[in-house]
Amino acid sequence: xxxxxxxxxxxxxxxxxxxxxxxxxxxxxxxxxxxxxxxxxxxxxxxxxxxxxxxxxxxxxxxxxxxxxxxxxxxxxxxxxxxxxxxxxxxxxxxxxxxxxxxxxxxxxxxxxxxxxxxxxxxxxxxxxxxxxxxxxxxxxxxxxxxxxxxxxxxxxxxxxxxxxxxxxxxxxxxxxxxxxxxxxxxxxxxxxxxxxxxxxxxxxxxxxxxxxxxxxxxxxxxxxxxxxxxxxxxxxxxxxxxxxxxxxxxxxxxxxxxxxxxxxxxxxxxxxxxxxxxxxxxxxxxxxxxxxxxxxxxxxxxxxxxxxxxxxxxxxxxxxxxxxxxxxxxxxxxxxxxxxxxxxxxxxxxxxxxxxxxxxxxxxxxxxxxxxxxxxxxxxxxxxxxxxx
Numbered sequence: 001x002x003x004x005x006x007x008x009x010x011x012x013x014x015x016x017x018x019x020x021x022x023x024x025x026x027x028x029x030x031x032x033x034x035x036x037x038x039x040x041x042x043x044x045x046x047x048x049x050x051x052x053x054x055x056x057x058x059x060x061x062x063x064x065x066x067x068x069x070x071x072x073x074x075x076x077x078x079x080x081x082x083x084x085x086x087x088x089x090x091x092x093x094x095x096x097x098x099x100x101x102x103x104x105x106x107x108x109x110x111x112x113x114x115x116x117x118x119x120x121x122x123x124x125x126x127x128x129x130x131x132x133x134x135x136x137x138x139x140x141x142x143x144x145x146x147x148x149x150x151x152x153x154x155x156x157x158x159x160x161x162x163x164x165x166x167x168x169x170x171x172x173x174x175x176x177x178x179x180x181x182x183x184x185x186x187x188x189x190x191x192x193x194x195x196x197x198x199x200x201x202x203x204x205x206x207x208x209x210x211x212x213x214x215x216x217x218x219x220x221x222x223x224x225x226x227x228x229x230x231x232x233x234x235x236x237x238x239x240x241x242x243x244x245x246x247x248x249x250x251x252x253x254x255x256x257x258x259x260x261x262x263x264x265x266x267x268x269x270x271x272x273x274x275x276x277x278x279x280x281x282x283x284x285x286x287x288x289x290x291x292x293x294x295x296x297x298x299x300x301x302x303x304x305x306x307x308x309x310x311x312x313x314x315x316x317x318x319x320x321x322x323x324x325x326x327x328x329x330x331x332x333x334x335x336x337x338x339x340x341x342x343x344x345x346x347x348x349x350x351x352x353x354x355x356x357x358x359x360x361x362x363x364x365x366x367x368x369x370x371x372x373x374x375x376x377x378x379x380x381x382x383x384x385x386x387x388x389x390x
Contacts, residue, residue: 010359012049012053012056018354026149027088030082031082032083033210034083035071050069050113053085054067059087061091062089064110065085066086066147067111068082068083068085069083069115070115072116078128080126080144082145084160086147086149096150097150098149098155100123106123123147126146129142129143129190133164133190142163142164142187144159145160148200148203156205156335156338157204159205159207159208159209161208161210163184163211165180166217169261169263170242170260176216176217180214181214181216188290205331210326211326211327213284214321225246225257227248229249233245244257244260262321263319264319273302276300277323293332293333296329297329297351301351304326314356314357314358315357
């Protein structure tokens with residue numbers, strides 16, 4: 001596994017390249033599992049990462065910044081391990097951030113970092129999902145952080161989100177859609193209701209982070225192993241299914257797929273990489289229930305998870321899960337109008353991933369911090385166009 005220091009160097013190098021290429025005026029970076037799963041031991045790496053971002057020569061033209069880090073890991077009731085970074089270019093004038101307690105906008109000046117307990121910070125809303133949303137009642141770090149901004153009279157929300165993962169490949173395979181898909185649907189619906197309720201004026205919104213969206217496992221397996229025979233292996237003491245083996249009917253009964261709770265070992269990973277895995281997009285169905293409420297730009301990048309954490313295998317997927325597009329940027333239909341003023345804008349807007357050829361963690365960015373790695377340009381004003389990277 002790559003060391004946090006080397007992961008940070010890889011990630012920052014790729015990130016700075018994106019900044020240099022697109023030269024955004026407003027930049028938002030949403031992080032999940034900030035500090036990694038071993039967050040208590042990794043917070044020193046977080047501090048180094050934040051200092052590097054704020055002082056780097058590559059970021060010298062960004063004279064204003066806001067950083068919100070949920071580092072209060074001792075509070076199980078509130079801890080989400082989310083981190084939200086916002087950088088403002090020196091050429092960007094008249095940008096304001098919303099104070100949710102005072103219910104008014106405040107001009108953004110200077111660089112400020114808020115960490116540990118974010119519940120008392122009026123410039124954001126942070127919430128962990130209710131405990132009964134958690135699968136098997138396991139209290140993990142899932143929730144969202146919301147901030148609101150106004151650029152040249154254009155107001156919009158940016159929501160950092162982390163939804164629930166699939167706990168078991170075997171359970172995910174049992175039904176279509178899976179039980180985990182239903183849990184994510186419920187949690188995302190909860191977030192959308194919160195950000196459009198009656199407490200504040202409704203504005204356009206962008207929701208981006210680790211949605212943990214997965215391909216329809218049952219449909220994928222049935223397609224990939226259409227001509228295979230299945231062998232079921234059960235535990236001797238409980239008779240519980242612990243492994244499924246799919247073999248070709250001929251060709252010396254070659255093993256095509258092995259499936260366990262945390263194993264998805266398919267013999268040919270090229271199917272997930274060829275043409276950016278677009279042949280599998282038909283199985284990416286979790287967003288369909290929100291099509292009337294959310295919009296997403298066309299996906300033209302390979303599945304974002306689970307990449308190998310071997311530093312020499314930047315393009316390789318781990319065989320723990322079926323590769324999927326977990327990391328996304330979704331937006332309200334009014335937000336779509338902000339970035340797509342005309343059909344020609346569809347050719348200008350960029351929706352892509354960072355670091356396709358280097359190891360950046362299992363989401364192309366994890367260990368000491370788990371980062372979303374997508375960019376999109378935003379046109380905010382009728383009179384002038386400001387650029388942003390998400």
